Amino acid sequence: MLDLTQDVRALTAAIVDIESVSGGEKALADAVEQALTALPHLTVDRSGESVVARTNLGRAERVLIAGHLDTVPVAANLPSRVEGDLLYGCGTSDMKAGVAVALRLAATVPAPNRDVTYVFYDCEEIEAERNGLTRVARDHPEWLAADFAVLMEPTDGMIEGGCQGTLRADVTVTGKRAHSARSWFGVNAVHGIEPVLARLNAYEARLPTVDGLEYHEGLNAVAVRGGVAGNVIPDECVVTVNYRFAPDLTIEQAEQHVREVFEGYRVSFLDAAPGARPGLTHPVAAAFTAAVGGTPRAKLGWTDVSRFSALGVPAVNYGPGDPNLAHQQGEYVSLPKIVESERALLNWLTK
């Protein structure tokens, strides 16, 4: 039985030591469900390996605190070990330290000043269709109803508002095949991407301010492919571009922008995920910001806050882990940061 009365640092180590690589979260989900079900002030639901627990105090506001239970594959970095102020191990920063903070709050704040929904979900580190939050949002959207959400992704204890959207598109240039010994009978599609690359090189990325936070867009080739054989003039060349767009644009607006940049070329869209506005102008977010302190900054990468945003729930990223250590073999988390994070959220939910 997971002991939620122990110090948050020890609790972090305890759940790091329950291996939970994506798809293998059952043991940890069982332990979390069992520990939360034992708490009389919480209603607990489960969907697959995701666990959702709620207070039901009839407060004017409801906030949501979420963390994923899964980790990237273990890389000979379990069990956890402490060295000085650092706890080493797979998932320490991304994001079991944040999960431990949430579990501690669930256990130790039976009567928060706002109703709280705690969400612990599976399969964040892998393809979107297996993501537990996607599944819960589809099957039980009412479980996720809230006025504001905190996603405990590693942010080094900073508030990172919203997230940028992302889309990928193929820009295709066509030509005409010919034997390379008589190349003038063909039209070389690889040569033909020069103006596409020129537009990318000349591209000036927007730095828009959205809800008070400055974002930083980017439009980049992430792949290029072309070629038929070593003696053939290629008749097709495809540049795959990735547009990271600030959350003041919808996917449709972002697609339109990409079409405009590559006007005159065939553009086909491969996939897209919307951004999420930071939502820091909402009163409950302001209270959160005041409790946590620091200057909120824009989240440039894409995270699951976008899923909350899609449900109409403003959300921020905030967690004690270090984002630069995520997915690394030498991953660790600062133990004082975990304590600090617990204290800040406790302050927010009780003051």
Add this chain to the structure above:
Amino acid sequence: MLDLTQDVRALTAAIVDIESVSGGEKALADAVEQALTALPHLTVDRSGESVVARTNLGRAERVLIAGHLDTVPVAANLPSRVEGDLLYGCGTSDMKAGVAVALRLAATVPAPNRDVTYVFYDCEEIEAERNGLTRVARDHPEWLAADFAVLMEPTDGMIEGGCQGTLRADVTVTGKRAHSARSWFGVNAVHGIEPVLARLNAYEARLPTVDGLEYHEGLNAVAVRGGVAGNVIPDECVVTVNYRFAPDLTIEQAEQHVREVFEGYRVSFLDAAPGARPGLTHPVAAAFTAAVGGTPRAKLGWTDVSRFSALGVPAVNYGPGDPNLAHQQGEYVSLPKIVESERALLNWLTK
């Protein structure tokens, strides 16, 4: 037994109907060897599935007439069939019509005005290391000694002098990986090939005249590749270029030229084959040109004439087949062209 006394058109059909896809030339090589061995005026040698037959009359000059026995894979185009003036079937143009002409000359000209070496070889349509001419040149270079060679590749009855050389090289641009959400921390190698493509687009190909024939060079990208993942700024992009160079340049000079074009970039050479000078200024070649007629033109593609050139034997391409039909399912050869070719060579060797 292959009947070399029959009309050259019928002989062509007969050898087309002995299937001889590269690697499977034994039946045809056996038939050719048997038929030539029966001729008292010829000395016959064999290496693998290649057959070499020579007159030994002590003439002042020796000429060589060569053709490959193999074909590309059969594509439901055997046995051969005649429609009007056309003989359809796998290998008709490339190059059993030429082989038939050579066999007819071997059989019907016991005392040519120049000593003649007839070479029938295997595996021309596949990788160079299996090429029968490569093998004979390595194991029995004396068999190929001659003052002039005619390679009976399909040229539509025109003399095509020499051949252009070819080399391939990778031009590599490096960058620095970064997450595409924070692309400004990286250096995009795909964007970085823009100047490489600009040089290719601005490239002005030489049209040098070599031994009286005008060649036409070409420098082209034949492939491009780059990309790590859909969310990563690529740190490497490689443009594979193919330089087709006129036979006034050696491979070393051609490589130097490519290095100069892409100065400032990493260039690594993948493979190369030398060109061959047309050699039409040689007296024996002039006699050949006079006998065959027409205006010789430059051969732009690479052919085995380069192997003769490497042995110090000037060589031209000349054959009754149509080069545009080679390797096509609907391959055919014009029957009158075969007769015309036999007549021209007969003229050359007897007048």
